[in-house]
Amino acid sequence: MVTPELLSTFPILKSLPQEVLSQLAPLSAMRKFARRGIVLNAGVREESLCFLFEGRLQGVDFTIDGREVGLYFVEPGDFCGELGLFDHGPQPEYVIALTAAVTVFIPMEALREVMIKQPGIVRVICERLSARLRQMTKQRSLLGLPNISQRVCCQLWMLVPEEDKSGRTESLINNPPTHMEIAIMLNLSRETVTRVFQNLQTRQIVKRDGAACLLISDVQTLRELAEGKQEL
Amino acid sequence: MVTPELLSTFPILKSLPQEVLSQLAPLSAMRKFARRGIVLNAGVREESLCFLFEGRLQGVDFTIDGREVGLYFVEPGDFCGELGLFDHGPQPEYVIALTAAVTVFIPMEALREVMIKQPGIVRVICERLSARLRQMTKQRSLLGLPNISQRVCCQLWMLVPEEDKSGRTESLINNPPTHMEIAIMLNLSRETVTRVFQNLQTRQIVKRDGAACLLISDVQTLRELAEGKQEL
DNA sequence: CAACGCGGGTGATTACAGTCACACAAGGTC
DNA sequence: GACCTTGTGTGACTGTAATCACCCGCGTTG
Secondary structure, eight states: OOOHHHHTTSHHHHTSOHHHHHHHGGGOEEEEEOTTOEEEOTTSOOOEEEEEEESOEEEEEEOTTSOEEEEEEEOTTOEEOOTHHHHOOOOOSEEEESSOEEEEEEEHHHHHHHHHHOHHHHHHHHHHHHHHHHHHHHHHHHHTOSOHHHHHHHHHHHHSOGGGSSSOSOEEEESOOOHHHHHHHTTOOHHHHHHHHHHHHHTTSEEEOSSSEEEESOHHHHHHHHHTSSOO | OOOHHHHTTSHHHHTSOHHHHHHHGGGOEEEEEOTTOEEEOTTSOOOEEEEEEESOEEEEEEOTTSOEEEEEEEOTTOEEOOTHHHHOOOOOSEEEESSOEEEEEEEHHHHHHHHHHOHHHHHHHHHHHHHHHHHHHHHHHHHTOSOHHHHHHHHHHHHSOGGGSSSOSOEEEESOOOHHHHHHHHTOOHHHHHHHHHHHHHTTSEEEOSSSEEEESOHHHHHHHHHTSSOO
16 A cells, blocks of 8 residues: 555655645555566556665666666666656666665556646656756766776765765665676676776775675775776 | 747747747747857756757767767757756756757746746657657667677667668768767777778768768668678 | 868777686575 | 575686877868
């Protein structure tokens, strides 16, 4: 059962009036995914938006010759699969669960109806589209970096929680993506990512903390590496 | 002077009622750019959408170390600079005129007002946002291709006019991007792009036709190269 | 006209990331 | 316990695209 209260925990939906949430809640469905589960299928017309409650998702495409390409990460509070909402086109890419994940699916048809009566929700979704576009632009720029270590550090930097980025010297990333998952985001091979991580570990900038945790022991140095102010 | 008729030549605006166009037209301004002209500046809050009437634009970003990164091409009938419309954020990337270009600038404030009264225009712009997102996804996947020639052929293929793609054996690309401009789209060096083009020319797949024209003499072979069904 | 900048063309060299081939540890499952 | 699978760690080798250094031709501008 999805309650209006659950929906209102999403920052994107928070601003909507209670009545809209009450209207959407009974139509929505909670779905859980195991690691590696396919959340959204490429090529088909998905009929729901997928809101992520817990875990981490990754948008993934495949090149003509079968290579995986990582497009974006989806973090809790965010959503994905929104493209068909406007153009009724098929979902262009796969969305995969990188960790066990809890999601809420809201049917597009319901959203479209609400959108007509409540222009507020349109704004919210458009802002989200804009944000995704900015995110992809940033990710694309990343690929232009000729220095591979910098590329990895930038990606790592983007995974650091916003509240830890300034001031703190340590930060914890829960269930970090695997080396392979990072590699496809950066057009690198898995081995290359591993080697960069090895390097970061020996310099005590990051540290593995069990299988499901990555400790950034020196946040500010990571930042400087990401910004190119320091070489690895 | 911008007339409502001029606005209605844009496929995106065509569907709007006459009165809306009449309202927007007097607020809009025609602007012409020389090759290399800066159409939109990165980092500043642009207050207009830029509709392209003639010519070709390119969205460009720069990496931290000053390298150019090509993000997308804008073809006639299309527009750019729409991100701030919703989130009031700054324009994330530069937009440069690759050729002499004729544009129409429509102030965001005017559009926002129209958007409130006329939900139709919101739809239209959202569809456009979706399309841009699909385009960037496709472009990102391109970068995953390990075969460099294929990458160039794919990019070239995207520049072929839609109506020439099936059936025709020849096609003409007017004012094609320079090798450098293609190179930054594909994360390649200018020289590498030149070498691929040399190769395509000796195989009589493309042909220079003066400075401002590129003739695709064998459209179907180009397609097969782009799809990886043939090696170069 | 000379001078210049830009776009394109080409060879030699080299750095460096991909690839392949392993090894190892941890967790799950029969 | 034996067995997989998955994620990571590492060395040796190699292919290939970047880089650098030139060249040319053309159009513009003084």
